[in-house]
Amino acid sequence: xxxxxxxxxxxxxxxxxxxxxxxxxxVISGGMTLIPTLKQRLARVERLIGLxxxxxxxxxxxxxxxxxxxxxxxxxxxxxDIVVMENPAIAELASHIGDRQVRNRGTIGGSLANNDxxxxxxxxxxxxxxxxxxxKRDINAEEFFVDLFETALExxxxxxxxxxxxxxxxxxxxxxxxxxxxxxxxxxxxxxxSEIRVAVTGAGEEGVFRCSEIETALLKAFSSESxxxxxxxxxxxxxxxxxxxxxxxxxxxxxxxxxxxxxxRR
Amino acid sequence: MILGEIDVTQxxxxxxxxxxxxxxxxxMLLADFIREKLKLTGTHVGCxxxxxxxxxxxIDGISVKSCTMLAVQADGSNITTIEGxxxxxxxxxxxxxxxxxHGLQCGFCTPGMIMSAIExxxxxxxxxxxxxxxxxxGNLCRxxxxxxIVKSVHEAxxxxxx
Ligand SMILES: Cc1cc2nc3c(=O)[nH]c(=O)nc-3n(C[C@H](O)[C@H](O)[C@H](O)COP(=O)(O)OP(=O)(O)OC[C@H]3O[C@@H](n4cnc5c(N)ncnc54)[C@H](O)[C@@H]3O)c2cc1C
Ligand code: FES
Ligand code: FES
Numbered sequence: 001x002x003x004x005x006x007x008x009x010x011x012x013x014x015x016x017x018x019x020x021x022x023x024x025x026x027v028i029s030g031g032m033t034l035i036p037t038l039k040q041r042l043a044r045v046e047r048l049i050g051l052x053x054x055x056x057x058x059x060x061x062x063x064x065x066x067x068x069x070x071x072x073x074x075x076x077x078x079x080x081d082i083v084v085m086e087n088p089a090i091a092e093l094a095s096h097i098g099d100r101q102v103r104n105r106g107t108i109g110g111s112l113a114n115n116d117x118x119x120x121x122x123x124x125x126x127x128x129x130x131x132x133x134x135x136k137r138d139i140n141a142e143e144f145f146v147d148l149f150e151t152a153l154e155x156x157x158x159x160x161x162x163x164x165x166x167x168x169x170x171x172x173x174x175x176x177x178x179x180x181x182x183x184x185x186x187x188x189x190x191x192x193x194s195e196i197r198v199a200v201t202g203a204g205e206e207g208v209f210r211c212s213e214i215e216t217a218l219l220k221a222f223s224s225e226s227x228x229x230x231x232x233x234x235x236x237x238x239x240x241x242x243x244x245x246x247x248x249x250x251x252x253x254x255x256x257x258x259x260x261x262x263x264x265r266r
Numbered sequence: 267m268i269l270g271e272i273d274v275t276q277x278x279x280x281x282x283x284x285x286x287x288x289x290x291x292x293x294m295l296l297a298d299f300i301r302e303k304l305k306l307t308g309t310h311v312g313c314x315x316x317x318x319x320x321x322x323x324x325i326d327g328i329s330v331k332s333c334t335m336l337a338v339q340a341d342g343s344n345i346t347t348i349e350g351x352x353x354x355x356x357x358x359x360x361x362x363x364x365x366x367x368h369g370l371q372c373g374f375c376t377p378g379m380i381m382s383a384i385e386x387x388x389x390x391x392x393x394x395x396x397x398x399x400x401x402x403x404g405n406l407c408r409x410x411x412x413x414x415i416v417k418s419v420h421e422a423x424x425x426x427x428x
Contacts, residue, residue, distance in 0.1 A: 005273045006292035006338045035334045036316050039295075048292075050339065099404025100382065101322055101331045180317070181403065 002044045012054045012160060016135040019049055020156035027051055027158055029071055029110035032102050056109070056160055059083060065131075065163040066090070070109025074098070077108060087128075088266055089170040089188070093120050096174065098181055109159040112144070115151045115207060117238070118182035122208040124172060125162060127188040127199035133161045145208050167192050169222065171263035173255040174202070177242055185248050187211075187255035189263060191222050198256060203237050203248040214256045223264070224257040277341040281306070282350030290337040297321045299337035300347060308348035308377045312406070319405035322378035323347050329385040331404070348377035351384075360384050360422045369418030371409035379405045379415055387423040395420060 009015040019025050024046035028034050037043045056071035059080045066086045068077060077083055078095035097103055097111075097120050111121045112132060125132070125141045132139045135158045144152050153159070167190040174186035183202035190197045196218045201208045217230045230253050234245035243251070274289045281304060288303055300309050300323065311333055312320030321333040324346040351358035357365060360380050370376040379402065386401040387393055393401075398419045399412070407415060 001293050001295075003291065003293050006275070006336060008338075031336070031339070032316065032334060035295075035336070038293075039314065052339070099319070100386070100401060101319060101329050101404045102316070104328050104330055105335070 001039050002041060004038075004045045005047045007047055007049050008053050009049060009051075010053045012051075012056065012135060012158065015049050015051055015054055016156065016158055018047070019158065022046060023155060025049060029113075030073060030106040031110075032098070032106040033110060033114050033116070051109075051158070057107075058161075061086065062163060065165060067161050067163045068108055069161050070112075070159045071107050072109075074103035074106050074108070074111075075100070078103065086166055087164060087170070089167075089172055089190075089263065090124055090164065093124055093172040093188070096120070096176075096181075108162060112162065113151060113153060113159055115145055115149055116182070117148050117204065117207045118177070118180075118184070118186075118202045120172065120174060120183055120186055120201060123183075123186050123188040123199040123201035125164070126208050126210060127190045127197045128164045128167060128170070129190075129197060130165070131163045132159055133163065134159050148205075148207050150207075165192070169263040169266065171259040171266070173259040173262060175251050175255055184242055185251040185255055187214075187252060187259050189214075189218070189256060189259045191218075191263070196222065200252055203252055205236050205238050211252065211256070214253070218256075218260065222260060224260045227253055227257050227260070230256075275338050275341070277337055279340055279342065280344045282346060288337075292336065292338050294337045295333055296323075296335040296337045296340050297332040299340075300332060300345075303337075306347050306349050310374055310377055312374060312378075317404075317406065318375070319378040319382060319402075320375055322381040322405065324381060324385065327385075329382050346381075348380060351380070358384075359425045360387075360419070363418040363422035363425065364415075367418040367421055368414045369410070370415075375405060375407040375409075379407065383419045383422065387419060391423050393420070393423050398423075 026045045027049045056069040058069045074094040074097045078091050083091045130141045132144050170190040172188045174183040177184045185203045186201040188199050196215045198211045198214045200211050217226045220226050232249040234249040237245035237248045239245045278287050300306050310320035312318035316334045323332045325343045398416050
């Protein structure tokens with residue numbers, strides 16, 4: 001690891017101003033992605049700005065929306081009574097991220113900022129049409145996820161919370177990579193009144209995306225049978241040592257079916 | 267204090283019931299602090315890529331991978347390592363269960379397994395085998411094939427029930 005200094009600001013305003021001082025400064029939340037990256041010397045920072053004292057881990061209802069603080073850990077989200085009541089699909093998704101020790105440290109803010117193409121939360125936030133609150137503005141999920149490991153965040157912008165509308169039905173299903181437990185393909189389906197929103201992670205060459213073929217098929221009837229003839233083109237899907245693009249295309253439909261069935265059971 | 271251009275921060279933490287005040291470089295990993303500064307070498311570093319769980323310790327009662335945390339981040343906390351479990355010569359029930367059920371072979375993964383397992387069964391005396399297997403997914407063992415580890419954890423949970 002290259003050397004750096006560690007700062008512990010006690011307010012998000014202080015954290016934001018420390019971050020804006022230099023390109024060589026970076027915030028750290030759970031560190032479950034950033035520390036391994038620093039250890040491998042894939043990144044170098046002058047200062048790490050820890051957000052742990054900034055009070056960003058509150059989970060609450062904000063009118064109709066479920067608002068989750070950026071520093072809420074995956075374990076806290078999965079065990080929160082409010083999340084389990086209001087948006088059980090999110091609680092369940094969080095309970096399957098990595099392993100227990102990853103969930104005890106990793107945060108929703110860090111996961112969204114990182115926008116790993118195989119991460120779970122991006123699929124949920126995009127399918128639910130969530131809003132990402134930052135130190136500068138509110139960003140719609142559609143604009144937030146830009147490309148692999150790339151978001152709409154500016155260099156000196158910090159995620160403070162995310163707000164999620166309550167769906168009529170929703171579920172997430174992932175086909176985990178057996179070694180890393182990241183999603184080889186993950187599909188989040190959400191039904192709101194007459195609208196169906198489906199987002200796919202782990203598969204797209206440009207990261208998380210909405211899948212119109214599945215959304216259209218599910219408009220006929222929100223049931224897994226609606227997907228029995230559905231096929232998806234492998235164009236634009238990733239091929240790597242874990243899976244070819246056409247296998248991923250197949251998995252997307254399969255995970256979508258399972259997610260729809262699971263959402264009906266709630 | 268400044269050493270070169272890099273801060274050295276004084277951290278104060280309780281480790282296995284003893285208070286420590288130590289100067290650490292900000293970029294020192296907690297696992298290195300425990301092993302090299304405190305000489306508590308029961309906490310192992312297996313993969314160093316956050317995947318094997320050999321380095322699991324408890325911070326304020328919660329299991330974490332100490333290879334993926336900085337010592338400065340643990341300032342002010344209460345840490346338990348594998349060395350802090352036994353009461354003199356009397357093993358912790360989880361250690362005793364591993365001993366009785368042949369839950370280890372080379373022993374490299376064992377400290378992390380035990381620390382994870384203690385958190386896992388806490389308040390869950392009726393935990394199922396499937397829950398144990400899933401709950402230990404962050405701990406890798408290259409020797410046992412897991413069978414006796416799962417059995418050990420199951421037995422320890424039953425002791426908790428008594
Ligand atoms: C073994 C293992 C298995 C995993 N499995 C999964 C899995 O199955 N599914 C999954 O989705 N993820 C998985 N992860 C990733 C895990 O969820 C991470 O916790 C997460 O991706 C990053 O969150 P963090 O809080 O640890 O962020 P950090 O590592 O602290 O930060 C990550 C990046 O985001 C930036 N950042 C952090 N917080 C903010 C903020 N509030 N605002 C702006 N920028 C910020 C940092 O500067 C850094 O660049 C796994 C990780 C490990 C080690
Ligand atoms: S050494 Fe920490 S997870 Fe392997
Ligand atoms: S006993 Fe050897 S690695 Fe588990």
